[in-house]
Amino acid sequence: MIVSTDHLSKWYGQVSGLNDVTIAVPRGVTGLLGPNGAGKSTFMKLVTGQLRPSAGTLRVFDEPIWGNPSQYRRLGFCPEQDAFYEHMTGRDWVQALAGLHGMDDAAAAAAATRALATVDLLDVADRKIGGYSKGMRQRVKLAQAMVHDPELLVLDEPLSGMDPLMRRRTIRLIRQWADGGKSVIVSSHVLHEIEAMTATIVLMHNGRIVAEGDVHQIRALIDAHPHRVSIRAADPRALAKRLLVDDDVSSFRFEGDALLVETGNPDSFYSRLTEIAASGDAGSIEEVTSPDDNLQAVFSYLVKQ
Amino acid sequence: MTTPLLASTRRVFELTLGQMLWARRTTLLALAAAAPVLLALVTRLTLSAGSAVVQINGRQIGSEAVFNTAMTLLYLRFIVPAIGVFYGTSLIADEVEDRTITYLFVRPIPRGAIVLGKYLAYVLCVTAVVVPSAAVVFVVMVPFPDMAPLFGSFVRGLGVLALGLAAYGAVFLWAGTLFRRPLVGGLVFVFGWEQLAAVLPGYVGRLTIAHYLQADTISVAVLLAATVAALWLAMRTIERREYLLER
Numbered sequence: 202m203i204v205s206t207d208h209l210s211k212w213y214g215q216v217s218g219l220n221d222v223t224i225a226v227p228r229g230v231t232g233l234l235g236p237n238g239a240g241k242s243t244f245m246k247l248v249t250g251q252l253r254p255s256a257g258t259l260r261v262f263d264e265p266i267w268g269n270p271s272q273y274r275r276l277g278f279c280p281e282q283d284a285f286y287e288h289m290t291g292r293d294w295v296q297a298l299a300g301l302h303g304m305d306d307a308a309a310a311a312a313a314t315r316a317l318a319t320v321d322l323l324d325v326a327d328r329k330i331g332g333y334s335k336g337m338r339q340r341v342k343l344a345q346a347m348v349h350d351p352e353l354l355v356l357d358e359p360l361s362g363m364d365p366l367m368r369r370r371t372i373r374l375i376r377q378w379a380d381g382g383k384s385v386i387v388s389s390h391v392l393h394e395i396e397a398m399t400a401t402i403v404l405m406h407n408g409r410i411v412a413e414g415d416v417h418q419i420r421a422l423i424d425a426h427p428h429r430v431s432i433r434a435a436d437p438r439a440l441a442k443r444l445l446v447d448d449d450v451s452s453f454r455f456e457g458d459a460l461l462v463e464t465g466n467p468d469s470f471y472s473r474l475t476e477i478a479a480s481g482d483a484g485s486i487e488e489v490t491s492p493d494d495n496l497q498a499v500f501s502y503l504v505k506q
Numbered sequence: 507m508t509t510p511l512l513a514s515t516r517r518v519f520e521l522t523l524g525q526m527l528w529a530r531r532t533t534l535l536a537l538a539a540a541a542p543v544l545l546a547l548v549t550r551l552t553l554s555a556g557s558a559v560v561q562i563n564g565r566q567i568g569s570e571a572v573f574n575t576a577m578t579l580l581y582l583r584f585i586v587p588a589i590g591v592f593y594g595t596s597l598i599a600d601e602v603e604d605r606t607i608t609y610l611f612v613r614p615i616p617r618g619a620i621v622l623g624k625y626l627a628y629v630l631c632v633t634a635v636v637v638p639s640a641a642v643v644f645v646v647m648v649p650f651p652d653m654a655p656l657f658g659s660f661v662r663g664l665g666v667l668a669l670g671l672a673a674y675g676a677v678f679l680w681a682g683t684l685f686r687r688p689l690v691g692g693l694v695f696v697f698g699w700e701q702l703a704a705v706l707p708g709y710v711g712r713l714t715i716a717h718y719l720q721a722d723t724i725s726v727a728v729l730l731a732a733t734v735a736a737l738w739l740a741m742r743t744i745e746r747r748e749y750l751l752e753r
Contacts, residue, residue: 213750249612252748268745270508273614282751284605288528297524300517301613303509345609 202263203228203353203384204248209257211243218243220408221257226386230379232395232416233388235405241388242281244405245357248386249278261353274302277346281357281388283338287331291322291341294330295348302349316344321370335362335488343371347378354378356387360394364486365475372397391491392416393467427451428467430491432460432474436484443483447473507614511622514615518623522597526631531592535632538585539639542576546646573647577663581640582719586667587700589632590674591692597624597675598744599682599689605751618741621679625737628675629668636671637664670719673729676736677715683743 204226211219219240233241246252247259250266250273259266266272286294296313304312317326320340325333330341339362346354356375360368375398379385389395395402396416404411434440437460444450449466464470478486508514526532549572598621601607610620644653644660653660674696681688700714711717715732718725 251608251611252750270614270616273612274507276612278608278612280605280608282605282608284608286525286606289524293524297517297521298609298613300520301509301514301610301615303513303614 202226203261204386205260205263206247207258209247209259210255211247211252212255217408219247222408222410223257224403224410224413226384226403227401228384229401230375230385230387230399232399232402233386233405234390234392234395234402235388235411236390238407239390239405240408241405242357243408245278245355245386245388249276249355274349275352277349277351277354279342279346279354279356279359281361283335283362285330285338285341288329290327290329291317291333291337291344292326295341295344298345299348304349312348312350313344316348317341319347319374320344336364336367339363340367340371343374352383354383354385354387356385358388358390360389360391362488362490365471365478365489368394368489369475393471427463427465428470428491430462430464430467430470430474430489431456432462432486433458433488434460434484434486440477440483440486443477444470444473449473509613509615509619511616511619514613514619515622515626518610518615518620519627520623522624522627523631526627529596531596534592535589535635538589539635542580542585543639543642543646545580546573546576546643550646573644574663576643576647577640577667578720581636581667582670583716585636586670586719587674587696587716589636590671591678591689591696593628593632594675594678595682595688595692597621597628597679597682598740599686602686602749602751607749608751611749617744621683621737621740621744625676625679625740628679629672632671632675633668636667640664640667666719666724669726669729669733670715673715673718673733673736676733676740680736680740680743683740683747 202225204224206222206224209219209222210217222240222244233244235241243252247254248261248266250261250269253267261272262275264272266276289297292313295316296309299309299312299316300306302309314323314326317323320343322337322340322344325337330338333341339359343356343359346356354375359375360371363371372394375385375387379399385398387395387398400416401414402416403413432440435458437455437458441453441455441460444453444460444462447469449464449469450462451465452463454461462470474486474489477483509517598607601610607620611617641660641664648656648660678688678692681692685691696716700716703710703714704716711723715729717723718728718732
C-alpha cells in the first residue's frame with residue numbers, strides 16, 4: 202500500500218475536516234470523489250505532510266510524513282490553489298523548484314524542460330506565468346509536481362478550469378504516468394473525470410469515507426441525477442446551437458459569456474463537447490467547470506441509505 | 507534523505523532574490539534609500555549657494571553634524587526599522603497569504619532552510635541599497651578635507667546600519683512565521699513602542715532594538731544575539747507550525 206491511515210482525524214478548532222478515516226490506498230491511480238467540503242483537500246494535505254493529524258496515524262510509503270521532508274523525494278504535489286510567483290517564467294519556476302530537490306543547475310534545467318514538455322508547455326516555457334491562461338497555469342502546476350519524477354503524485358482538482366482538449370490530454374498524461382508503474386491520488390468532484398482516469402475510487406462526504414472500490418457501482422446513482430456544466434466560450438450562442446443538435450442536453454441558459462447546460466448523459470455530452478472544441482466550429486471554448494451540486498445530491502442520497 | 511541545509515538555503519536564497527526584485531516593496535525600498543540622498547543634495551546645494559545655513563538653537567552647524575543627524579534621525583530611527591518591518595514581516599507571511607508556501611513545503615528540504623534562505627536574501631538586498639545610500643549622503647554632506655578624519659566613524663555608522671537591518675529583519679521575520687498579518691503589529695512596535703520606550707525612565711528602553719543602535723548605548727553583542735535568537739525561533743516555529751492556507 203502506498204498510503205495507509207488508521208482512524209485518522211483532523212480538526213480545525215471545533216470544525217472537523219476529516220473524521221475517523223481508515224483506508225489503505227493501493228498502487229496505481231486512486232480517485233477521491235466528493236463535493237466541496239467533503240474532506241478531499243484535507244486528506245491530501247495530510248498525505249503531503251502539510252497538516253499534522255489530530256488523531257490516528259497516517260503512513261506514506263510506510264513512514265510518517267509530518268516533519269519528515271525526505272518523503273518529498275518520492276512524492277509530488279499539485280495543489281488546488283491558483284497561486285504562483287507570477288513574475289517568473291514557467292521554466293525558471295519549475296527549474297527553481299527542481300533545484301530544491303538537490304539537483305545541480307544543469308540537472309534542474311534538464312528536469313524542468315522534461316516536465317514542461319510532458320505537460321505540453323515547452324512553447325510558452327519562457328513566458329511569465331502571470332500571462333498564462335487558466336489551463337496553462339494548471340499544467341505548469343503539474344510540471345512542478347512531476348519535475349523530480351516522484352513515485353506518487355498527489356493532484357488536487359488538476360482538471361479544474363481546463364478546456365476540453367486539455368482535459369483529455371491531462372487525463373491521458375495521468376494514465377500514462379500510472380502505466381509507468383507510478384501511483385497517483387487525484388481528487389475531483391466530477392465523476393466522469395475520475396472515471397476516465399481510474400476505476401478505483403474513494404467517495405468522501407462530510408469528512409468521512411462513504412464508500413470505496415469500483416467506480417461502476419455508483420455510476421447508476423450518479424447518472425440518475427442531472428449533471429450541470431458551465432462552459433465559458435467565445436461564442437456561447439453558436440456553441441448552444443451546436444449542442445442542441447443531440448438529445449443529451451436537457452436544458453441550457455446563458456449567464457454572461459458562459460453557457461450553463463444540464464445533461465442526463467454526461468459521457469456522451471463531454472465526448473461531443475471535446476469534438477466541438479477540436480473542430481473549432483463554435484468558436485473557442487475557454488473553460489469548462491462542473492458545479493458540484495449534482496454530486497452533492499447523490500451523496501445526500503447515499504448518506505441517507 | 508533531505509537536501510542539506512546549506513544547499514537548500516542557497517536555493518531558497520536565489521529564488522527569494524529573484525522575487526524581491528519584482529516585489530512591490532522594492533519600490534518602497536528604493537524610495538527610502540533615495541530620499542536621504544535627495545535631501546543631502548538639496549542641503550549641500552543650499553549651503554554652497556550661501557543662501558541659507560543650518561542652525562540649531564542659533565548655532566550654525568557643520569555638514570558633518572548634519573550627516574550624523576541624518577544617520578540617526580533618518581536612517582536609524584526611520585528607514586532601518588521601517589525596512590525591517592516591511593521586508594521582514596513579508597518574507598514568510600506573504601508566501602502564506604499568497605498560498606505559494608506550499609511549493610516550498612513539499613520539497614525535501616528542512617523548513618528552516620526556507621527561513622535562512624529568505625533572511626539572507628533580505629539582508630543582501632536591503633544592505634546593498636541602504637548602505638550605499640548612506641555612503642552617498644556622507645560624500646555629499648562632508649567636505650573632502652574632512653573625510654579622512656571622519657572615515658572611521660563613517661564606517662562604524664555603516665556597520666550599525668547593517669546590524670540594525672539584520673536585527674529588525676530577523677525579529678520581524680520571526681513575527682511573520684507566527685502571525686498571518688504581522689505588519690500592523692510590527693509598525694506599532696517600531697513607531698509606537700520603541701518611540702515610547704525611548705522616553706520612559708528606567709530600563710524599559712532596553713526592551714527595544716533601537717536602544718542598542720544608539721551611539722551611547724550600542725551593543726554589537728546584544729544585536730547579534732537578538733538576530734540569532736530571532737532566526738532560531740523563526741526556524742523552530744516554521745518547522746513545527748501548521749499553516750492553514752485560506753481560500
